[in-house]
Amino acid sequence: xxxxxxxxxxxxxxxxxxxxxxxxxxxxxxxxxxxxxxxxxxxxxxxxxxxxxxxxxxxxxxxxxxxxxxxxxxxxxxxxxxxxxxxxxxxxxxxxxxxxxxxxxxxxxxxxxxxxxxxxxxxxxxxxxxxxxxxxxxxxxxxxxxxxxxxxxxxxxxxxxxxxxxxxxxxxxxxxxxxxxxxxxxxxxxxxxxxxxxxxxxxxxxxxxxxxxxxxxxxxxxxxxxxxxxxxxxxxxxxxxxxxxxxxxxxxxxxxxxxxxxxxxxxxxxxxxxxxxxxxxxxxxxxxxxxxxxxxxxxxxxxxxxxxxxxxxxxxxxxxxxxxxxxxxxxxxxxxxxxxxxxxxxxxxxxxxxxxxxxxxxxxxxxxxxxxxxxxxxxxxxxxxxxxxxxxxxxxxxxxxxxxxxxxxxxxxxxxxxxxxxxxxxxxxxxxxxxxxxxxxxxxxxxxxxxxxxxxxxxxxxxxxxx
Amino acid sequence: xxxxxxxxxxxxxxxxxxxxxxxxxxxxxxxxxxxxxxxxxxxxxxxxxxxxxxxxxxxxxxxxxxxxxxxxxxxxxxxxxxxxxxxxxxxxxxxxxxxxxxxxxxxxxxxxxxxxxxxxxxxxxxxxxxxxxxxxxxxxxxxxxxxxxxxxxxxxxxxxxxxxxxxxxxxxxxxxxxxxxxxxxxxxxxxxxxxxxxxxxxxxxxxxxxxxxxxxxxxxxxxxxxxxxxxxxxxxxxxxxxxxxxxxxxxxxxxxxxxxxxxxxxxxxxxxxxxxxxxxxxxxxxxxxxxxxxxxxxxxxxxxxxxxxxxxxxxxxxxxxxxxxxxxxxxxxxxxxxxxxxxxxxxxxxxxxxxxxxxxxxxxxxxxxxxxxxxxxxxxxxxxxxxxxxxxxxxxxxxxxxxxxxxxxxxxxxxxxxxxxxxxxxxxxxxxxxxxxxxxxxxxxxxxxxxxxxxxxxxxxxxxxxx
Numbered sequence: 001x002x003x004x005x006x007x008x009x010x011x012x013x014x015x016x017x018x019x020x021x022x023x024x025x026x027x028x029x030x031x032x033x034x035x036x037x038x039x040x041x042x043x044x045x046x047x048x049x050x051x052x053x054x055x056x057x058x059x060x061x062x063x064x065x066x067x068x069x070x071x072x073x074x075x076x077x078x079x080x081x082x083x084x085x086x087x088x089x090x091x092x093x094x095x096x097x098x099x100x101x102x103x104x105x106x107x108x109x110x111x112x113x114x115x116x117x118x119x120x121x122x123x124x125x126x127x128x129x130x131x132x133x134x135x136x137x138x139x140x141x142x143x144x145x146x147x148x149x150x151x152x153x154x155x156x157x158x159x160x161x162x163x164x165x166x167x168x169x170x171x172x173x174x175x176x177x178x179x180x181x182x183x184x185x186x187x188x189x190x191x192x193x194x195x196x197x198x199x200x201x202x203x204x205x206x207x208x209x210x211x212x213x214x215x216x217x218x219x220x221x222x223x224x225x226x227x228x229x230x231x232x233x234x235x236x237x238x239x240x241x242x243x244x245x246x247x248x249x250x251x252x253x254x255x256x257x258x259x260x261x262x263x264x265x266x267x268x269x270x271x272x273x274x275x276x277x278x279x280x281x282x283x284x285x286x287x288x289x290x291x292x293x294x295x296x297x298x299x300x301x302x303x304x305x306x307x308x309x310x311x312x313x314x315x316x317x318x319x320x321x322x323x324x325x326x327x328x329x330x331x332x333x334x335x336x337x338x339x340x341x342x343x344x345x346x347x348x349x350x351x352x353x354x355x356x357x358x359x360x361x362x363x364x365x366x367x368x369x370x371x372x373x374x375x376x377x378x379x380x381x382x383x384x385x386x387x388x389x390x391x392x393x394x395x396x397x398x399x400x401x402x403x404x405x406x407x408x409x410x411x412x413x414x415x416x417x418x419x420x421x422x423x424x425x426x427x428x429x430x431x432x433x434x435x436x437x438x439x440x441x442x443x444x445x446x447x448x449x450x451x452x453x454x455x456x457x458x459x460x461x462x463x464x465x466x467x
Numbered sequence: 468x469x470x471x472x473x474x475x476x477x478x479x480x481x482x483x484x485x486x487x488x489x490x491x492x493x494x495x496x497x498x499x500x501x502x503x504x505x506x507x508x509x510x511x512x513x514x515x516x517x518x519x520x521x522x523x524x525x526x527x528x529x530x531x532x533x534x535x536x537x538x539x540x541x542x543x544x545x546x547x548x549x550x551x552x553x554x555x556x557x558x559x560x561x562x563x564x565x566x567x568x569x570x571x572x573x574x575x576x577x578x579x580x581x582x583x584x585x586x587x588x589x590x591x592x593x594x595x596x597x598x599x600x601x602x603x604x605x606x607x608x609x610x611x612x613x614x615x616x617x618x619x620x621x622x623x624x625x626x627x628x629x630x631x632x633x634x635x636x637x638x639x640x641x642x643x644x645x646x647x648x649x650x651x652x653x654x655x656x657x658x659x660x661x662x663x664x665x666x667x668x669x670x671x672x673x674x675x676x677x678x679x680x681x682x683x684x685x686x687x688x689x690x691x692x693x694x695x696x697x698x699x700x701x702x703x704x705x706x707x708x709x710x711x712x713x714x715x716x717x718x719x720x721x722x723x724x725x726x727x728x729x730x731x732x733x734x735x736x737x738x739x740x741x742x743x744x745x746x747x748x749x750x751x752x753x754x755x756x757x758x759x760x761x762x763x764x765x766x767x768x769x770x771x772x773x774x775x776x777x778x779x780x781x782x783x784x785x786x787x788x789x790x791x792x793x794x795x796x797x798x799x800x801x802x803x804x805x806x807x808x809x810x811x812x813x814x815x816x817x818x819x820x821x822x823x824x825x826x827x828x829x830x831x832x833x834x835x836x837x838x839x840x841x842x843x844x845x846x847x848x849x850x851x852x853x854x855x856x857x858x859x860x861x862x863x864x865x866x867x868x869x870x871x872x873x874x875x876x877x878x879x880x881x882x883x884x885x886x887x888x889x890x891x892x893x894x895x896x897x898x899x900x901x902x903x904x905x906x907x908x909x910x911x912x913x914x915x916x917x918x919x920x921x922x923x924x925x926x927x928x929x930x931x932x933x934x
Binding site: 016291293295296304307308309310311312313314317319321323324325326327328329330332333334336337339340343344347349351366368369371372373374376378396398400402403419420422424442444446448 | 483758760762763771774775776777778779780781784786788790791792793794795796797799800801803804806807810811814816818833835836838839840841843845863865867869870886887889891909911913915
């Protein structure tokens with residue numbers, strides 16, 4: 001079996017912890033691994049790393065690669081989605097590649113940001129689905145409802161076709177509270193988990209029947225595969241496609257759909273109120289992460305990244321404090337966080353884009369402060385890692401080493417800078433920072449100049465293939 | 468008339484904006500001047516700067532001096548309260564000094580952290596009180612209740628002795644809600660504002676009668692005035708005194724008390740919920756300061772100092788976000804902020820002591836980040852100001868100038884450092900930083916060492932008299 005992990009999500013619902021350039025699948029949320037890493041690790045040993053394909057956008061590529069490198073030894077494949085067009089085009093592209101490399105194989109389509117703890121039961125369900133997919137079904141994982149949830153789509157089960165497996169009678173949209181209660185009561189409905197299993201050949205045939213425009217686009221991309229135009233053709237075809245979900249585009253229309261009841265625990269972590277499924281609340285129903293002082297609070301989640309957070313008399317709230325943004329939200333309005341993100345964007349603020357600490361393949365940097373003509377960064381470089389050989393036209397840089405040892409290339413010279421030593425990089429000087437040591441290197445960089453944005457960089461050599 | 472401004476308050480109620488070393492009287496709270504500065508300016512021209520005495524603690528001295536210097540040209544006097552012992556000992560000490568320098572004069576005792584906007588009406592009330600004080604009364608300012616407030620003490624008015632003036636029948640403690648409603652209904656009660664007017668000789672006589680231990684201590688301090696033992700004797704006597712309020716110690720016991728009804732607007736700004744008296748709420752009852760995005764919020768105060776704060780569905784809340792601490796509090800529990808401050812102290816956190824940006828007579832500094840063996844500070848030096856000539860035994864310092872021009876003394880040499888230039892101060896090197904220019908100097912200081920606390924400093928010369 002192959003796996004296609006969908007990792008292009010925007011992740012606005014966990015703002016301010018998630019950002020446009022650091023969506024939910026990249027977050028740890030109380031675990032030692034990120035949701036993406038957990039998704040990959042959860043497949044082992046049933047699906048081998050080389051049979052796993054993660055599809056994502058260009059802007060997330062570096063972070064995804066870095067996270068996968070930390071868990072799989074580099075065996076997992078990464079596919080590029082030219083632009084976000086909801087799930088159907090991404091699934092189509094994934095199926096196209098898989099069908100070409102291993103015709104007729106069964107593929108599981110999995111979100112990268114869900115929570116599943118029971119790995120063995122997950123494998124059992126996957127195997128059951130694999131067998132049905134082999135018979136030609138489009139298989140969806142259904143989850144037995146435990147409450148009248150209005151945030152999910154539902155699946156009405158039809159004729160049983162095996163242990164915990166049914167033909168799908170129909171898919172239904174997110175219901176209102178009354179309808180959700182009826183669905184729960186009837187026992188005939190399952191939640192649509194957004195996880196699917198099918199033969200790549202079968203899903204492509206179904207797209208041909210129900211999404212002819214997408215299929216036509218995929219065929220054009222297929223024709224260009226392996227040529228120098230491959231990327232341009234994919235981009236061009238994706239630009240023309242409508243953004244359509246695989247549920248709406250195929251599943252709701254196909255006559256060939258089965259549902260397998262998930263035997264494992266599952267949460268789609270759809271909003272901050274789901275954090276309780278990861279971190280156990282205390283006796284008062286409070287979840288506390290970080291430096292928190294609370295008085296007379298109940299049923300409240302405090303997620304404090306670095307500052308002290310104090311709460312008095314809070315009930316049913318979520319408080320999330322990050323270095324550049326703080327969210328305070330009524331739990332039952334947690335689904336509105338995406339509207340706040342839209343409002344922030346609309347106001348011209350940039351706290352929806354990235355964090356103050358930005359991950360890079362060589363380590364990370366944090367903007368400590370910016371002024372009209374200066375910027376202070378703390379830069380951490382992993383042992384053995386090096387930044388690109390680069391030039392800035394509008395800024396000079398002072399580097400002070402505060403831990404570890406740095407090697408600095410400046411024009412034709414190379415110098416070693418130890419803790420408590422500094423160096424100066426004048427404007428327009430070719431330079432490179434690297435960590436030749438065995439412990440992390442930390443430097444404080446003071447930038448001076450009239451223009452201090454990240455795009456004032458000309459790269460001449462980069463070990464991570466960036467341009 | 469003389470004025471004694473009480474500026475020793477702890478100011479825990481406006482945490483995290485107020486801190487132990489930066490209490491409420493030092494805050495601007497939406498005005499261009501601090502509450503202390505407003506208190507001084509409000510007396511002009513009725514009371515001359517040289518007749519105003521501000522009494523405060525040693526730890527607040529530098530900030531108080533700096534703030535007074537910005538509004539009065541240095542004419543206001545500062546008196547030192549050896550240690551906080553509530554209001555009676557401070558009032559006694561103030562009366563002692565005043566009675567010695569201008570026997571029989573009338574003094575107004577005023578808190579430094581109340582809000583009064585109507586200056587002319589305030590002066591009118593002061594004059595009325597001055598006249599009664601001249602007749603030998605202890606005069607308190609009473610405020611006509613506008614709601615059944617349970618947070619104030621009340622004064623029952625007795626026989627009228629002039630326009631808006633009464634003998635005081637009795638002082639009563641903070642009432643419960645039912646009693647407060649009765650007081651409001653009766654029209655016979657006024658709020659105790661904590662502002663007093665009396666002859667210094669009269670209050671000293673009253674202390675002799677009702678607080679003999681305090682009076683005895685004051686007499687010992689008086690005997691040492693002008694001698695080299697003055698400070699030690701004052702400290703010794705204060706150490707022995709009980710902490711007692713002037714209300715409890717004298718006012719409630721004296722037979723000689725009058726109340727003058729305040730003609731002016733007044734708020735004691737007793738908690739964050741009073742912020743609405745300074746900043747007008749919008750149509751939904753929200754007060755918004757700083758970078759705030761709110762959805763479906765009502766009757767909520769957002770005070771955001773530097774980060775983006777987003778609120779969803781908040782009602783009747785106060786959110787205060789500062790660089791190192793965030794408070795989220797139900798408005799009707801705002802008086803419990805002091806309990807949070809106690810809890811923070813108890814937990815061993817230090818966010819109750821001072822802000823991330825610390826004011827100094829020469830400017831300010833902000834700790835941008837600390838690590839195990841380094842600390843990054845942004846230092847701002849006012850034009851013409853200089854830090855002390857100093858030595859650190861446990862740290863070296865890198866200075867990078869990011870705006871303005873610095874003069875650095877290092878051992879026997881003096882160098883001028885321009886924007887985008889840097890210098891290095893090795894451990895145990897005598898050094899001094901000054902701003903010889905006309906615009907503020909900003910430097911980034913990277914400290915390296917095993918011990919990086921503020922007390923690793925040996926001062927050899929300081930223009931502000933610090934040791």
